[in-house]
Amino acid sequence: MVHYIRFLRTPQCELSKKTADVSAVVAVQTDLGDALLSQDVLLDANLVEANSSKDLLHSQPLQWQATSRALKFTLPCPGKYISRSVRLQVTTKGTQSTSKQLEVPAIIDVWSSEFRLFDKVRSEPVIERQLRLSNGTTLRLLEDTGESIARHIWDASLGFLMFFARALFLSPPQEMSTIAKLVRSSKVRRLRVLELGAGCGVVGIAFAQLIKCDMLLTDLEDAQEILSTNSRHASPMAGSTIQTEVLDWASSLEGSSNSIFDLVLVSDCIYNPDSSLHLVEILRQLVARAPDTAILVGFKRRHEADTIFFDRMRETNFEIVGHIDIPLPHTATDYDSDIPTTEFYTYRQHTALRPQG
Ligand SMILES: C[S@@+](CC[C@H](N)C(=O)[O-])C[C@H]1O[C@@H](n2cnc3c(N)ncnc32)[C@H](O)[C@@H]1O
Structure with missing residues (x-):
């Protein structure tokens, strides 16, 4: 099966003394959402500058386990980034290398919408998929995080x-x-x-x-x-x-x-x-x-x-x-x-x- 990383809870920021803590819940599911990935896989959570996805502010590996139903995590982002507009990408190394070869990956990664590193700010319930096409361009598509048939990709x-x-x-x-x-x-x-x-x-x-x-x-x-x-x-x-x-x-x-x-x-x-x-x-x-x-x-x-x-x-x-x-x-x-x-x-x-x- 192709699997899709989904946000069950989109990222939310909480400020602490020294860090901007970004929490989210993801699952690795099929397109119908009727099955979860039953294999261990290492995910990467990357917090990037909203206007420049190459500017990585903070990154953390996450372990999805074969028995997982959901994966909750918190990224402690250095306080110097407070108030920046950011996006959270959850991906795998395999997804990124397959995309570089302009092929469709077996695990489709997810990008949150833009949000600011302020206390209690949560990103919108809309996510982005990015797929590399065979001519080297990137197809960028918004999807709803909800259960709609029409508003996500199949x-x-x-x-x-x-x-x-x-x-x-x-x-x-x-x-x-x-x-x-x-x-x-x-x-x-x-x-x-x-x-x-x-x-x-x-x-x-x-x-x-x-x-x-x-x-x-x-x-x-x-x-x-x-x-x-x-x-x-x-x-x-x-x-x-x-x-x-x-x-x-x-x-x-x-x-x-x-x-x-x-x-x-x-x-x-x-x-x-x-x-x-x-x-x-x-x-x-x-x-x-x-x-x-x-x-x-x-x-x-x-x-x-x-x-x-x-x-x-x-x-x-x-x-x-x-x-x-x-x-x-x-x-x-x-x-x-x-x-x-x-x-x-x-x-x-x-x-x-x-x-x-
Ligand atoms: C499983 S989704 C496929 C969506 C998209 N083509 C894809 O492959 O990602 C089926 C699509 O058919 C649309 N659909 C179902 N019944 C329809 C109808 N009577 N008239 C027009 N569209 C309809 C749904 O709204 C939905 O977007």
Whole structure:
């Protein structure tokens, strides 16, 4: 499984005579939060200057134990830093070295929001993830610390980062040729891309940071605040644009922006049988507007119900034009004997229904 370091309690400062003591509680969990890392691992808690994450003010190793449910700690930060604006990063050495190689780590680290070293000041319940992309840029995304489905990142989205790296920088296999061709075509024409169920936007923002496109990120109302914050702070590549919009699959596309798209991205959205049927209907309406639209669906198989999406896609005259499984980075644990994988399916409208030539 991929594991994510989460703040169960975001950092809080207490001043003592000589130190500014920063306390927090973390856990190392899966994306669903349903399992904890059952292995010992050494974490590093790094307190850095808010405006310059390279300025390390204080660092302390922490031991996460196989049996841990949570890890509470306090960093005694030298008093000379009182009143500074800081952030707390909790990471591992492995995470940092994997990120330097522009690969997705097996343990995703966490950055607190900015807070001041004053007595009783606690950082906001929002954290940042930083992921290095294959072109050397950093994707920075805010996530909620709460239990929302939409407002944090999911394993399949990490698989998408690996998929994009292969499509862009390695020789992509035949199974990825439709997407690889589209990506190459972005050198002469900006792609029009839609993400459905974008959550906090990791997949679409990464795409716009890697490939020249006009990206429209969509999700339910609940996700709009984090989605638009993340897209405002994004660093799309020169020539790319990012916009956000509410799009509920349960409502019709009629009345929504009348755009057409070269590519639709769908990451980890097929787990609910009812909404899967709505999702397929939205995809049908999109290809009715633009029959050449390609659809890239990536997901981590979790439920029997995932098959409902595939059955309905077949019944709706979509055909699979590419399928590839990308293994996710992981830490092998006793509840995780199979290698976690993101399965990718590229769909197009059935050839017989597509305009030829
Ligand atoms: C498991 S999350 C995946 C988020 C993101 N794509 C990722 O991979 O990190 C599923 C997303 O689908 C969205 N979603 C669920 N039902 C929806 C609907 N009817 N219309 C639009 N979005 C929906 C949720 O709000 C959530 O953001």
